[in-house]
Every structure is written in structure tokens, then in C-alpha cells.
Amino acid sequence: MQDALGAVQSLLVLGGTSEIAASIAQRVVERRCQTVVLAARDTDATTGLAIDLERRGAKTVETIAFDALDIASHEKVIGQVFENHDIDLVILAFGVLGDQADFDEHPAAAAKAVEVNYVGGVSAGLVTARQFRRQGHGTLVVLSSVAAERARQTNFVYGSSKAGLDAFAQGLGDSLAGSGARVMAVRPGFVHTRMTEGMEPQPFSTTPDVVASAVIRGLARGSHTVWAPSILRWVFALMRHLPRPVWQKISAR
Amino acid sequence: MAELPLQLLTGWGNTAPTAARLARAHSPVELLHAIADPPPRGVIARGLGRSYGDPAQNAGGRVVDTTGACEFELDRERGVVRASAGASLDDLMRAIVPHGFFVPVTPGTRYVTVGGAIASDIHGKNHHKAGSWCNHVESLRLANADGTIVDLTPGRNPELFWATAGGMGLTGLIIDATFRCPTIESSRVLVDTERAPDLDTVMAMMSERDHLYDYSVAWIDLITRGRGMGRSVLQRGRFARFDELSAAHRRDPFAYRADILADAPPVFPSGLLNNLSIRVFNELWFRKSPKLRFGELQSIPQFFHPLDMVGNWNNIYGPRGFFQWQCVVPNGAEDTLHYVIDQLSSKGCTSFVAVLKRFGESSPGHLSFPAPGWTLSLDIPAGEADMNDLLDELDEVVAGVGGRLYLAKDSRLKPELMPRMYPRLQEWKDIRAKVDPGGVWQSDMARRLGLL
Numbered sequence: 001m002q003d004a005l006g007a008v009q010s011l012l013v014l015g016g017t018s019e020i021a022a023s024i025a026q027r028v029v030e031r032r033c034q035t036v037v038l039a040a041r042d043t044d045a046t047t048g049l050a051i052d053l054e055r056r057g058a059k060t061v062e063t064i065a066f067d068a069l070d071i072a073s074h075e076k077v078i079g080q081v082f083e084n085h086d087i088d089l090v091i092l093a094f095g096v097l098g099d100q101a102d103f104d105e106h107p108a109a110a111a112k113a114v115e116v117n118y119v120g121g122v123s124a125g126l127v128t129a130r131q132f133r134r135q136g137h138g139t140l141v142v143l144s145s146v147a148a149e150r151a152r153q154t155n156f157v158y159g160s161s162k163a164g165l166d167a168f169a170q171g172l173g174d175s176l177a178g179s180g181a182r183v184m185a186v187r188p189g190f191v192h193t194r195m196t197e198g199m200e201p202q203p204f205s206t207t208p209d210v211v212a213s214a215v216i217r218g219l220a221r222g223s224h225t226v227w228a229p230s231i232l233r234w235v236f237a238l239m240r241h242l243p244r245p246v247w248q249k250i251s252a253r
Numbered sequence: 254m255a256e257l258p259l260q261l262l263t264g265w266g267n268t269a270p271t272a273a274r275l276a277r278a279h280s281p282v283e284l285l286h287a288i289a290d291p292p293p294r295g296v297i298a299r300g301l302g303r304s305y306g307d308p309a310q311n312a313g314g315r316v317v318d319t320t321g322a323c324e325f326e327l328d329r330e331r332g333v334v335r336a337s338a339g340a341s342l343d344d345l346m347r348a349i350v351p352h353g354f355f356v357p358v359t360p361g362t363r364y365v366t367v368g369g370a371i372a373s374d375i376h377g378k379n380h381h382k383a384g385s386w387c388n389h390v391e392s393l394r395l396a397n398a399d400g401t402i403v404d405l406t407p408g409r410n411p412e413l414f415w416a417t418a419g420g421m422g423l424t425g426l427i428i429d430a431t432f433r434c435p436t437i438e439s440s441r442v443l444v445d446t447e448r449a450p451d452l453d454t455v456m457a458m459m460s461e462r463d464h465l466y467d468y469s470v471a472w473i474d475l476i477t478r479g480r481g482m483g484r485s486v487l488q489r490g491r492f493a494r495f496d497e498l499s500a501a502h503r504r505d506p507f508a509y510r511a512d513i514l515a516d517a518p519p520v521f522p523s524g525l526l527n528n529l530s531i532r533v534f535n536e537l538w539f540r541k542s543p544k545l546r547f548g549e550l551q552s553i554p555q556f557f558h559p560l561d562m563v564g565n566w567n568n569i570y571g572p573r574g575f576f577q578w579q580c581v582v583p584n585g586a587e588d589t590l591h592y593v594i595d596q597l598s599s600k601g602c603t604s605f606v607a608v609l610k611r612f613g614e615s616s617p618g619h620l621s622f623p624a625p626g627w628t629l630s631l632d633i634p635a636g637e638a639d640m641n642d643l644l645d646e647l648d649e650v651v652a653g654v655g656g657r658l659y660l661a662k663d664s665r666l667k668p669e670l671m672p673r674m675y676p677r678l679q680e681w682k683d684i685r686a687k688v689d690p691g692g693v694w695q696s697d698m699a700r701r702l703g704l705l
């Protein structure tokens with residue numbers, strides 16, 4: 001069960017190899033979480049993290065096969081986890097950034113990325129919500145992005161998929177009011193992980209650790225939306241309202 | 254059973270809400286109906302929800318609201334009350350004080366039920382003299398998960414009786430109970446108030462003279478540091494005899510009025526109670542208390558339930574809520590108490606005046622909280638994740654000297670510490686497993702602390 005300070009006892013990571021999620025999982029385990037389930041495409045790739053989490057105090061770390069694109073399997077795969085454990089926290093971490101130039105060349109690849117980020121997110125999110133309703137409690141953390149706030153021309157396919165996911169997270173959160181379940185949307189800026197490896201960092205670029213701290217704080221406060229770093233909330237309050245020609249210039253890089 | 258309404262529930266601290274199906278019972282028979290056909294995630298009883306954390310919550314399961322089952326009767330010959338589990342101490346006092354009786358034990362609020370008093374084996378300012386609530390219980394009726402009812406007395410079935418006393422509702426549903434109520438000669442309390450400049454002084458004062466009073470409690474300011482650390486106001490008293498009343502009071506020696514003067518609506522922002530506002534409050538509060546005042550006559554609500562004057566005062570903590578940390582450390586561990594208070598005050602733990610009290614002998618309850626020594630309790634605003642780091646450390650320190658935390662107040666303890674703080678936990682679990690093999694009695698607290 002989640003305690004009065006937002007500490008949880010069990011965690012399911014959808015996208016169990018995500019570097020941001022790994023950082024969150026480490027912090028959550030250090031704060032008394034004992035059961036972790038890592039759901040990933042490549043289950044072998046989670047071994048390192050699993051060992052690390054056990055060293056940090058987790059009693060049970062399990063890995064299961066999960067593919068965001070295999071939508072038909074979500075109900076069964078996620079349902080199985082909830083059958084074995086009460087799950088306090090689910091992190092919806094899977095996502096692909098892709099390359100806009102490549103998407104321009106291969107629209108099918110763009111559609112596939114959207115299928116992971118948005119369609120997969122909707123499916124896994126709804127399956128999780130149903131389980132939470134049955135449990136009467138649970139928090140779903142959705143890794144959205146500042147890109148959801150306003151689409152940039154350099155990655156608007158990604159941005160639009162995150163915008164969809166972010167809107168989904170908000171609506172789902174509202175619909176769960178009174179059920180004991182809640183949704184927290186996390187909007188990180190540019191985070192140094194393998195997803196952004198080799199790219200030119202954006203202003204206010206940050207680390208997975210900072211995102212993890214923001215999530216821990218948000219859980220303690222019961223926040224609906226969390227920005228990382230937190231200043232981006234104000235930066236994007238401004239960005240959102242910039243006149244189109246100005247935004248066009250800024251978002252070109 | 255028709256589908257029950259889904260209800261979001263928290264404890265008094267307004268933290269960690271979860272949803273359950275709520276069954277309301279208005280009589281002992283309805284209590285039995287309410288536990289029929291238990292759902293997979295089980296059933297738990299709920300009184301007035303004055304526990305701070307999650308013991309009266311059951312996410313995804315059923316919660317039985319007992320407050321509608323609230324009849325009681327006073328046997329004036331024997332000084333014994335028989336009450337349904339949902340009867341509140343508030344109702345009881347209104348009925349029995351005019352007849353010259355008082356409840357054997359009262360917590361800092363009168364809005365608790367008899368069921369909650371037993372399930373937490375509650376203590377009051379008279380613990381050093383009178384022990385805890387269940388010391389005064391002659392018998393109780395407990396509904397088992399299969400709907401059968403057992404009559405429990407401490408003499409005939411001590412195991413299950415004492416597993417239920419302080420058992421947080423996890424051994425069964427208490428239907429009603431009989432308990433002894435002491436007589437009083439008036440409804441006024443004769444109170445001595447003294448101020449102490451620091452922690453050592455107040456502890457010395459309590460050690461030396463608490464035994465001369467029926468009721469004793471010290472309010473400590475945790476914000477002031479340095480030389481004034483632990484400065485306190487010590488309040489002790491006993492019920493006044495008839496001949497000690499003023500002429501005006503003698504006309505109606507058992508007058509009893511317990512009103513809520515104001516109600517705090519749920520409109521306060523979190524963070525209103527910050528270090529600064531609480532510092533100002535504590536300063537004013539300390540200054541307004543008399544340095545020394547002996548023999549003041551106070552009313553029951555004034556002396557026992559000052560917080561109850563504001564209804565729903567928990568709302569002033571805002572939507573993030575708050576929690577309480579209450580520990581007991583054994584006699585001889587005064588240094589530990591010092592360390593704990595020093596840590597709380599030096600790490601800037603934001604808290605209104607904390608309460609310090611001495612405990613007398615324990616009851617035989619397996620999970621009963623009180624033990625001979627010192628108990629300290631303080632309210633802390635929720636919302637700061639880092640608070641767990643400090644409190645986890647203090648929990649370790651408390652467990653290290655054989656102390657423990659109070660389950661009725663807890664909402665954040667690490668489950669690993671339960672068997673260390675409650676060495677008879679396993680014995681209790683074994684009894685529980687025998688009376689509830691199907692695991693019907695479940696709660697959020699039970700899941701969180703691994704009690705099942």
C-alpha cells in the first residue's frame with residue numbers, strides 16, 4: 001500500500017529497460033518498495049537492473065515479456081502481474097523518439113512510433129486502470145514529455161503522440177476520481193538517456209535522477225502533473241503562448 | 254447482497270485515500286448482515302475514522318460503518334455500561350456524566366467509538382493510574398468471519414480477548430461490550446498547570462509527582478531549539494469533589510456541555526501550516542499559558558478534549574493532509590527520548606505542540622501499544638517525501654531500545670519493524686489465523702504492515 005508520504009510497496013514498470021524508469025525504480029526501492037516487476041521486450045536486458053534493485057533492498061524482482069505493440073496481449077500480461085501482487089505504482093515508461101527526417105521518408109515508420117507511444121499507452125493505461133479500480137487503489141505514472149505541450153517541427157510525430165498520451169492521462173485521471181486510483185503525468189524536458197544519445201541538448205537538459213526526484217515529490221504531494229526540471233512548467237507556460245512565427249523559429253533547432 | 258456504494262476513505266489525517274464498498278449498520282443484527290458474503294478483498298470495521306492512518310480502510314474490499322449501531326445502557330448499581338460497538342464516547346459521556354459516572358479512559362477526542370477504543374486499546378491521560386481501555390472491559394461479543402458470535406471475557410477466553418484488544422479489527426467484528434465506568438463527584442476537573450523551561454525539567458517534574466494526580470499530560474514545543482528545547486506546559490488534575498466546587502457549580506455538580514464552537518471547512522491550502530506559522534502559534538500558546546496555577550476548575554471538554562471545540566480541524570492541513578508520529582520508549586530510555594526530541598526539533602520538523610505522557614503497566618493485549626515509559630506524539634503535515642528519512646531513522650532508534658509506534662496513529666511505518674516493536678506479533682498472527690482461516694478480515698494497514 002502507498003503510505004502517507006507517497007512511499008509505495010510494489011511497482012510495475014512497463015518498459016522495464018527505460019533509463020528514466022530505472023532511476024525512479026531505484027529511488028522507490030530505497031524508500032521501502034519491496035516488490036518490483038519489470039515488463040520489457042527483451043527480458044534479458046533487465047538483469048542488471050534487477051540485481052541492482054535487489055541490492056538496494058527489493059525482496060522480489062520479477063521480469064516479464066511485454067511488447068507495447070502487441071496490444072492483444074496487454075490484458076493477459078498485465079492481468080497476470082495483478083493476479084500475483086497488489087500493485088501500488090505502475091510506470092508507463094515505454095516510448096520511442098524516432099527521427100523526424102526518417103518519418104518524413106517512411107510514413108509507416110511514423111505510424112508505428114505513434115502506435116507504441118500513444119496506442120500502446122492507451123491500451124496499457126486502460127488495462128491498468130481496470131485493475132486499479134478492482135484493487136481500490138493505485139497510482140499510474142505516465143511518462144509524457146514537454147513535447148506534448150507544443151509540437152516542434154523537428155519531432156512533431158513524437159510530440160503529437162505524447163500530446164495524445166498526455167491528454168489521455170489527464171482524462172483517465174479525472175475519470176478515476178473516487179476510485180482510489182490516480183494518474184500522474186510526468187513531463188520531462190531533454191533527459192540524457194540512450195533515447196537522446198548523440199543529440200544536441202536542449203536548454204534545461206537534465207538527468208534521469210532529477211526526473212526520479214520529481215516523481216517521488218509528486219507522489220508525496222499527490223500531484224496530477226509533474227515537470228522535470230520543475231522550471232519547465234513556467235518556461236512552457238510562456239512557450240505555449242508564443243506567436244506562431246516566433247515558435248516556428250525557436251522550434252526549428 | 255445488493256451492490257454497496259463505492260466510497261473513498263481516509264483516516265483522520267486525510268492521506269492515502271482508497272476506495273471500498275461501504276456497508277452501514279444500524280443495529281447489532283445489521284452488523285451481522287454487513288459481514289455476510291465477504292468479497293475477495295475482505296471486510297474491516299470502521300468507527301468514527303479517528304485513527305490517523307489506514308486501519309479502517311480496505312481498498313477494493315468492504316468496510317462496515319458501525320456508527321449507526323449505537324445503543325447503550327448504564328447499570329448504575331454496578332457502574333457498568335453495556336454499549337454497541339458504534340456508540341461514541343461523546344454520546345456516552347452526555348448520558349452518564351449527569352448520573353455521576355465517567356468513561357474509564359478517554360483519548361484526546363471524544364469522537365471515537367467503543368469498537369475503535371477496544372480495537373486500539375486506547376489510553377488517556379490517566380494511563381499511569383488506570384491503564385488502557387481494555388483493562389476496564391468485562392466482556393465483549395465478537396462476530397467471527399463465518400457469522401458466529403463468541404462471548405469473550407478476559408477470564409474465560411484470554412487468548413482471543415487480548416488478541417482483539419488492540420487487534421485493529423483484524424480478529425473479528427466487535428458487536429458490543431460491557432465495561433466498568435468510574436464514579437465522579439462532579440463534572441469539574443481540578444487542574445494544576447505548571448510551565449517547564451526545558452525537557453529535563455518537565456521530565457523530572459513528571460517523574461516526581463505524576464503519581465499524585467489521576468490525569469497528567471505535558472504539551473511540548475518542538476520548534477524552539479537550544480536551551481529552551483522541550484519547554485513545556487504540564488497539566489495535571491483529578492475530578493473535583495463536591496465540597497471543592499464553587500457555590501454556583503454545586504447547584505448542578507454534573508453539568509455537562511460539549512459543543513463544537515466552529516467547523517473548519519475543507520478550503521485550506523496545504524502549506525498554510527509551515528514552519529513560520531507554527532512557530533508563531535507555539536510562541537503565543539506558550540506565553541498565554543500561566544506560569545503556575547493550582548486548583549483551577551475546568552470542564553471535561555476543556556481539560557480532556559480541547560481540540561474538539563473545532564469540528565473537522567484536520568482540514569486546516571489542506572488536501573495533502575497530515576499524519577501523527579507517536580512512540581513509547583521504556584523507562585530508563587530517557588536519553589533516547591532526548592535524542593528523538595532533539596532530532597525532531599533540529600531537523601526542522603514542523604509540528605504544533607507535541608504531547609508527552611508517562612505510561613504505567615501494559616495490558617495483556619498482544620498488539621496493545623502502551624508500555625511502562627514515556628510516550629511522545631506529534632502531528633506533522635504530509636507532502637514532504639524526505640520526512641520518511643528522518644522518521645525511519647527515529648523508528649529504528651525507538652525499536653532499538655524496545656519501544657514502539659502506535660498503530661492507531663501510524664500511516665508510514667516500515668513493515669520490517671513490526672516484529673521488533675511488537676515481539677508478540679507472531680503469537681497474535683497464529684491466533685488470528687485460527688479464528689479467521691479464510692482471511693476475511695483485511696485492511697489497508699494490515700496489507701501495508703504485513704499483519705496478515
Ligand SMILES: Cc1cc2nc3c(=O)[nH]c(=O)nc-3n(C[C@H](O)[C@H](O)[C@H](O)COP(=O)(O)OP(=O)(O)OC[C@H]3O[C@@H](n4cnc5c(N)ncnc54)[C@H](O)[C@@H]3O)c2cc1C
Pocket residue numbers: 265297298299300301302303304305308309319338339359360361362364365366367368369370372373374375376377378420421422423425426427428560661662
Ligand atoms: C484528535 C485525536 C486525539 C487522539 N488522542 C488519543 C489518545 O489520547 N489516546 C489514544 O489511545 N488514542 C487517541 N486517538 C486515536 C483514537 O483514539 C483511535 O484511533 C481510536 O481507535 C479511534 O476510534 P474510531 O471509532 O474513530 O475508530 P476507527 O478509526 O474508525 O477505527 C480504528 C480501528 O478500530 C477498528 N474498529 C472500529 N470499530 C470496530 C468494531 N466494531 N469491531 C472491530 N474493530 C473495530 C477498525 O477496524 C480500525 O482498525 C486520537 C485521535 C484523534 C483524532
Ligand SMILES: NC(=O)c1ccc[n+]([C@@H]2O[C@H](COP(=O)([O-])OP(=O)(O)OC[C@H]3O[C@@H](n4cnc5c(N)ncnc54)[C@H](OP(=O)(O)O)[C@@H]3O)[C@@H](O)[C@H]2O)c1
Pocket residue numbers: 014015016017018019020021040041042045066067068069092093094095096097116143144145146187188189190191192193194195196
Ligand atoms: N529522454 C528524454 O529526453 C525524454 C524526455 C521526455 C520524455 N521521455 C519519455 O520517457 C520515457 C522513457 O524514456 P528514456 O529516456 O528512459 O529512454 P529509453 O531508455 O530509451 O526508454 C524507452 C523504453 O521504451 C521501451 N520500448 C520501446 N518500444 C517498445 C515496445 N514496442 N514495447 C515495449 N517497450 C518498448 C524501450 O525498450 P527496449 O529496451 O526494448 O527498446 C525502453 O525501455 C519514454 O516514454 C520517453 O518518451 C524521455
